[in-house]
Amino acid sequence: xxxxFSDAQKHATNMTELLTQADILMQILSKVxxxxxxxxxxxxxxxxxxxxxxxxxxxxxxxxxxxxxxxxETEKALLRIVTKSQTK
Numbered sequence: 001x002x003x004x005f006s007d008a009q010k011h012a013t014n015m016t017e018l019l020t021q022a023d024i025l026m027q028i029l030s031k032v033x034x035x036x037x038x039x040x041x042x043x044x045x046x047x048x049x050x051x052x053x054x055x056x057x058x059x060x061x062x063x064x065x066x067x068x069x070x071x072x073e074t075e076k077a078l079l080r081i082v083t084k085s086q087t088k
Contacts, residue, residue, distance in 0.1 A: 015085055018081070018085070019082060019085060022078045022081060022082055025074070025078060026075060026078055029071050029074060029075055032071065033068065033071050036064055036067050036068060036071075037068070039064065040061060040064045040065075040068075043057060043060055043061060043064070044061060
């Protein structure tokens with residue numbers, strides 16, 4: 001019987017820690033997304049120079065888009081986890 005209580009207590013502690021860390025990560029994602037968006041605007045504003053430079057610029061902008069996609073997917077996954085944990 002004590003074992004069940006201990007497991008339930010450990011589960012509750014783990015869930016609390018998970019939700020705390022998820023909240024911290026969501027705040028970090030928000031700040032990083034703003035920085036990446038600002039950086040992308042700055043890079044996008046650089047004029048065309050040479051073929052190689054323009055290709056590199058495009059690759060960088062594509063990579064920044066990929067980063068934003070990862071941030072969005074991570075945020076959605078965290079929201080699913082938080083929502084699921086609150087319904088139990």
